[in-house]
Amino acid sequence: MFQNAACNWRCWYCFVPFNLLRADPGRSEWVSAEDLVEKYLALPKRPAILDLSGGQPDLVPEWAVWTLRALIDRGVDTTTFLWSDDNLSNDYLFRYLSNDDIELLAHHPAYGRVGCLKGFDRDSFAFNTAAAPVLFERQLELVNRLVERFPNLYLYVTLTAPEIPRDADATLIRLLSTLADINAGLPARTVPLQVTTFTPTLPRMRPEHRAALKVQTEMVYRWNSLLPQFADVPTQGSA
Numbered sequence: 001m002f003q004n005a006a007c008n009w010r011c012w013y014c015f016v017p018f019n020l021l022r023a024d025p026g027r028s029e030w031v032s033a034e035d036l037v038e039k040y041l042a043l044p045k046r047p048a049i050l051d052l053s054g055g056q057p058d059l060v061p062e063w064a065v066w067t068l069r070a071l072i073d074r075g076v077d078t079t080t081f082l083w084s085d086d087n088l089s090n091d092y093l094f095r096y097l098s099n100d101d102i103e104l105l106a107h108h109p110a111y112g113r114v115g116c117l118k119g120f121d122r123d124s125f126a127f128n129t130a131a132a133p134v135l136f137e138r139q140l141e142l143v144n145r146l147v148e149r150f151p152n153l154y155l156y157v158t159l160t161a162p163e164i165p166r167d168a169d170a171t172l173i174r175l176l177s178t179l180a181d182i183n184a185g186l187p188a189r190t191v192p193l194q195v196t197t198f199t200p201t202l203p204r205m206r207p208e209h210r211a212a213l214k215v216q217t218e219m220v221y222r223w224n225s226l227l228p229q230f231a232d233v234p235t236q237g238s239a
């Protein structure tokens with residue numbers, strides 16, 4: 001895993017220390033995608049998956065394209081799978097990459113991407129990210145745009161909030177319906193992430209964040225109960 005040392009959000013549960021998210025030249029290094037691929041190839045037991053993470057990798061959307069090209073140039077794109085994360089906060093991929101670049105990512109069998117939904121509604125999104133609540137809808141708009149080019153897009157969702165909403169099932173059904181409307185298989189490709197504590201998160205956690213760790217258990221239970229109502233979910237016992 002390589003990390004872009006910058007992010008435009010500050011999620012309370014982020015396991016990256018915040019001082020590693022501000023593009024600090026004292027805590028990061030300018031490197032080319034080719035250099036990173038060289039470092040990866042030099043590993044004696046290199047993993048089969050190379051993950052471009054962060055921070056927010058899509059602040060530099062060319063990173064995934066240049067890395068994939070480097071893997072192709074070195075002839076290892078048949079043995080390495082390239083994976084990139086996206087916090088679904090910007091449209092730089094569409095704004096700054098050429099159509100050919102996007103096509104390369106969209107159609108190469110060795111590349112996949114995942115977007116991270118930072119909550120289940122506006123309030124939980126704002127609680128989790130400290131960003132403006134309206135950006136929750138923007139996350140879904142970006143999912144819609146991405147799925148047009150990346151039909152096999154995966155999603156994570158963090159179901160954390162300070163308390164269980166009174167209309168919890170209706171809220172989750174609204175989100176699952178929106179995802180199913182975008183793409184019938186999307187609810188089944190959305191994975192609730194378990195938020196847990198890490199050394200960097202402990203000092204920044206307040207009582208409402210500790211409460212959110214318990215809330216997520218209930219919300220994931222409800223999510224999993226509702227999920228079979230949505231299309232393209234394998235039934236129990238099926239392959």
Ligand code: SF4
Pocket residue numbers: 007008009010011013014015016021054055056087
């Ligand atoms: S979007 Fe991701 S990298 Fe950025 S603060 Fe949130 S969890 Fe951390």
